[in-house]
Amino acid sequence: MDVKKRQKQAGFTLVEVMVTMVIIGMLATIVVINVLPMMSKAKGEKARIDISRLSQALEYYNLDTNSFPENLEELLNGQSSSDERARPEGYIQALPDDPWGNPYLYAYPGENGRFDIWSYGADGEEGGEGNDADITSWQN
16 A cells, blocks of 8 residues: 655744734834833933932032032042042042933022032923923922
8 A cells, every 4th residue: 555645844834924923013012112101211210310319419519518519520539629628539430421411411509409400301402391301400
């Protein structure tokens, strides 16, 4: 008896591959829709934390010198200060940029407090709403 057996071919059919691609596409869409807004919110939170840390360093500087520095660079480790009473090791190891890559802005004396620190947000311009809103020490 000569019986020919059909050999089963290994692999996936076109329909199986297409169904898998559709499922992966739907999952990717769900992830992107849910993760991107969280990333924007996280950047705003990081800016608030940075401003809080800079404010704290400024307060320590004020405790030592009874004044505030002319610029944020005077808070740095090893940076020469205009006041001899400032700590030679500094008050902060590095000046952070805001999450959008711009330096934080500082004014002393401040218009809204003893000093003002702020970031213009994602757009880098004054004002704005949502991700573009300014993040400030006086509204922190």
